[in-house]
Amino acid sequence: MKNFARLFVCCIGWLSASPAADAPSLQGFSSDSATSERAWEAKFKAVPSADRLREYMQRLSARPHHVGSPYDKDNAEWILAKFKEWGLDAQIENFDVLFPTPRERAVEMIEPTRFVARLEEPPVAGDPTSNQKQEQLPTYNAYSVDGDVTAPLVYVNYGIPADYEKLDRLGISVKGAIVIARYGASWRGIKPKVAAEHGAVGCIIYSDPHEDGYFQGDVFPQGAWRPLYGAQRGSVMDMPLYPGDPLTPGVGATEGATRLAINEAKTITKIPVLPISYGDAQPLLAALRGVVAPGDWRGALPITYHTGPGPAKVHLKVASNWDTKRLYDVIARIPGKEESNLWIVRGNHHDAWVNGAEDPVSAAIAEMEEARGLAELVKQGWQPKRTIIYCVWDGEEEGLLGSTEWAEAHADELRQHAAVYINTDGNGRGFLQMSGSHSLEKFMNGLAKDIQDPEKDYPAWKRLRLERIANAPAEDRGKIRDRADLRLGALGSGSDYTVFLDHLGIASLDLGYGGEDGGGIYHSIYDDFYWYTHYADTDFRYGRALAQTVGLAVMRLADADLLPYDFADFTDTIQQYVDELEKLWKTKSDEIKESNREIEEGVYVATADPKKTMVPPKIEEVPPFLNFSPLRNALEKLQRSSEHYGKAVATLNLGQKPLDALNLKLAQAERGLTLPDGLPGRPWFRHQIYAPGMYTGYGVKTIPGVREAIEQKNWKQADEQIVRAGQVLEKEAAVIEEIAGEMER
């Protein structure tokens, strides 16, 4: 039906030789408004300048600019001044948050030999900003609890739950030990969390050269990858519980906010954590004995990886100044003309761990060029139908502080007014990366067809489609070829969209380009202008493309007669998620049955090498069948209502009647996917379709209540969560149905 509708619109366009015959129709725009929109878009696209992007980057990344540093404030004020210079109505909003910075850090091996880790990243000759030692934050993990522990060392691979299952099988416990985990496979904050759950007393996280060092490519400054003493800073706050200021969950960290005591804050780690370089890690790992680590646990250091425990014994100490620091969020507003009560919110953070040329400046500069472009249009007479809000966040690195506090402070307004939040956070050469709410999938597909890839004679959409075909497993290629739209990735966490989507239920997008260059400078002093202009989007052509892409997205969302949501792709994707859940249950069930059977057959006894320790698994209860019918029933209704919506949109004569009431309802539709009491054990996360995983941290879990219950073999909770998710989707179907009905009236 969907395809038929599109064909029909096409034919009309062709036969009537309307303006749409030259410019293909724009989703949500009448033919007239599409013509006008395209004219403004053409003007907008010409604005972003590679030279300016380069200048902005050089300025913003000239000095370290983490939360609480003078240059962080300076950058915010400079951005504000630019916004004002361009004619935008802008100001800075402040919040005061808990932000620990290290007072003492130590990692030293005391047995069997003595070794003191440097915990320092050396400056690089030729790289002019790598020597700003006085202003650099040392290498540390923010929101590690203070601690001073001495214990045997155990290597735990990535330190995710599956790794501890493996250790159990090998008869190795981390109780009372300090674990050393490598970066990768999960967000870093998961590592100390899972280690503490298993009884470890400390956690060291190191960057194995296999992940982003010499194994991947030449190291900085000869190449883009992590050098011997490069280390990855980063927050270890338990963000899957709630992000933002640990002392003000759910409310803005304004002057008058009620604050928790530090020892009440649940998102601070339970054990001390420090990140180290592979230069510092090698002597520690080389001193371990015991079992040789399983094949896929071995990294690229020239040693035999053992698990321990010991004989390496390590002293780990972290003590921080637990200060309150001020955030500087820059907020600019372009008021809407007809539907000013509907907001399109756009954000990228400006703070960095150190100089942060790539993270976040490479995308923050695109956001600035967008703002300048829109300001230019305003000067030329353009005014958006809806209100546009440009936000440049502070404190993202520490725990999405600036965006979370702002959105919590403005929660009521946002729930009422916000239609879409669009995020970026870093940019590079390559393919369009697009993730977000599936109701915006069709919109993003249309947009990506209108953006030219800077390196190829192809629209970004076509290049992305062909890249997906090239990299798909053989069995999935047909699906990509047959589907009209490219799928949007689902959003987990790790950037500033989190509060908008997961807490407030605002349809969100996260955009960027990448995939052609790599590097190992993430959260190090080497993520700077010198590195970026040697190894990334060196001529800022993709910076320009990003400004064009996101700017157009903002304009279209702000100007469309009808907000361009669509629910056919959404329904198709939910269907896929439900299929996955049923398969996940089946897989768990099959695995448990198989394991039980192998125990009974004697497989573990027979295959165990008597010279090695091998603890067989235990007989497990076979999972009960789950009742998926609430989800299946809801899907039926979603299918009917999304088809109805598609038909209603196809026959709607845009530009004939005011749609403000309808648009307000559409903007609220994503809110229907949230529940006020949130997910099990984490009420802050209200969205019932998307959430970061409790044990992945950044990685998304879709229909998370159900999925995580199954993953954790909590069958009762799984059944309960299916009912809740089913209700949410049924309600959503009813909302869509109602809107479709109103359209036809």
Next chain:
Amino acid sequence: MKNFARLFVCCIGWLSASPAADAPSLQGFSSDSATSERAWEAKFKAVPSADRLREYMQRLSARPHHVGSPYDKDNAEWILAKFKEWGLDAQIENFDVLFPTPRERAVEMIEPTRFVARLEEPPVAGDPTSNQKQEQLPTYNAYSVDGDVTAPLVYVNYGIPADYEKLDRLGISVKGAIVIARYGASWRGIKPKVAAEHGAVGCIIYSDPHEDGYFQGDVFPQGAWRPLYGAQRGSVMDMPLYPGDPLTPGVGATEGATRLAINEAKTITKIPVLPISYGDAQPLLAALRGVVAPGDWRGALPITYHTGPGPAKVHLKVASNWDTKRLYDVIARIPGKEESNLWIVRGNHHDAWVNGAEDPVSAAIAEMEEARGLAELVKQGWQPKRTIIYCVWDGEEEGLLGSTEWAEAHADELRQHAAVYINTDGNGRGFLQMSGSHSLEKFMNGLAKDIQDPEKDYPAWKRLRLERIANAPAEDRGKIRDRADLRLGALGSGSDYTVFLDHLGIASLDLGYGGEDGGGIYHSIYDDFYWYTHYADTDFRYGRALAQTVGLAVMRLADADLLPYDFADFTDTIQQYVDELEKLWKTKSDEIKESNREIEEGVYVATADPKKTMVPPKIEEVPPFLNFSPLRNALEKLQRSSEHYGKAVATLNLGQKPLDALNLKLAQAERGLTLPDGLPGRPWFRHQIYAPGMYTGYGVKTIPGVREAIEQKNWKQADEQIVRAGQVLEKEAAVIEEIAGEMER
């Protein structure tokens, strides 16, 4: 039908309370002869002694004993003396073969910096035989052509055909270059062969620590794995063309044999080759620039792997003494009583690259204990029905010289008399490894049930079955559980069974234990008594199990009333191979269609990074449909005849009539799977079901004429080879049918 027959035999045994009720029936034995056989077997099993195995190993591996060395001859004479001491009729047979040993070896980098490779394995303190430098062969690859070349270096991963396809895509040519390949993924001789086919002028092969060095475990002497300067010697003779003396293909290298001139010998490499250690390889690889090697090309050295070419420029020199050396094959014979014209041949080599405790002594000593055990039985009055021939080969390492020349010299007799050849070549702790002709699959399954695993309270068969279940992909577990018999692996090459199976068509087995220990001393000076008694089957319990296993196999094959071939498993396996061939064609066809489609869609243009070289593939002809019906028709006949055979055997009243004529026909049955003109381009390889791959070297290709034609996209040849293989299988079906008919007469 097969299962029914077995059930029937079982029930008879149960009801009649015959001796078979206590001891389950033995395949091919009447109830009476089974009782007698089991009594002799019990006596035999008690003979092999761990202490003697240890003594033999210490003696045989006390000095380097490669072909042409004094200790090689000395060992042969010592084994001969032992055989004679035990009362066996034994002698030494000599052959004179071409065997090059190095006069000059050099690997040096001359640009961009100078580095001279050591090409030396240092002695290890505490290891008493590692310092016998005067007698050790240096590290080299035997049958490398002499050469002296200087050229830019290119890293080619494993140097197999797929790696060169990847290089083509990266726009890198090895024409005029010296390639450096890592050991692994193919037999070593493939590497210089493929390099030369692509225009390289020299080849260096190194042992990456990823394969058998520190990545796998602690290195010798702290652990079992390859140390920094350990290197892998080995032959690079083009054995997939023909093994044995390069100067006497197809005939025994006896005194009067006509010999080719050295420059006429096609199995000597086209370009010079040398093996090096990772200590020697690292400076060469670290000096390469150009493209960063693809992810799965990177080993475990602490460098960024680049492909080159250059700037590293290398000088490689090999010059050998092209001498004739004498082989000493030790041959002992126990004449058969009733069917002395049928031979059971058993072999293991005694020569080594250096001290060779693991390869081959760990299994040669088991063979000796078998011989002693059988000699003991003879003294006690046992005489086998058939003739048993024990062979201890010389010159295996250099190119299966001793076995090939002996079997070529005795080809006519062997074709007439040989029923089965049983090979071993190295042994360790763990699971029974069994490969061979599928007509012996049922026999080996029965045997493995009668052998106790030395570490577990399980028969070897049960332990192996459970190990296979544990390691099978989920979708294959059911098949293992449902099948009465464990599958025998198919034989490729790499040990002395090759001439018997592939050239002469004698049903063969290759046996051993392993899988629990690993190591990196293969073909180095560290493969010695010290290493073996620290890191392998240190108490020789598996050495004893091997002697028991193979000794029982020899006894049963020599004593059975009816030779215990069976064709049901054989047919089932051929069916599987034919399915694989059809799938292989389909996969090739799908891949070519997909690649063509992607070229037309613009995938390669769209996805190529303009900053990197990427040469897209070319449009290829879509494969024609192949006519598999000759194979399918033959399979039908095989199914009928093997069922018929099963029924005939089940109703055959063993011990009632002489079966010598039938047994002679059965022994010849495997010969029916050969064709006198052999495989395409390599007439020496006559077997139409098993062959080592032209581009794998050791790895088997089943139904090789068809399989390799499809792999090489030679569709005309594939169709022709299907017809040939179909005819061979039809003829085999007719032979089986005829024997079954005769049984029923």
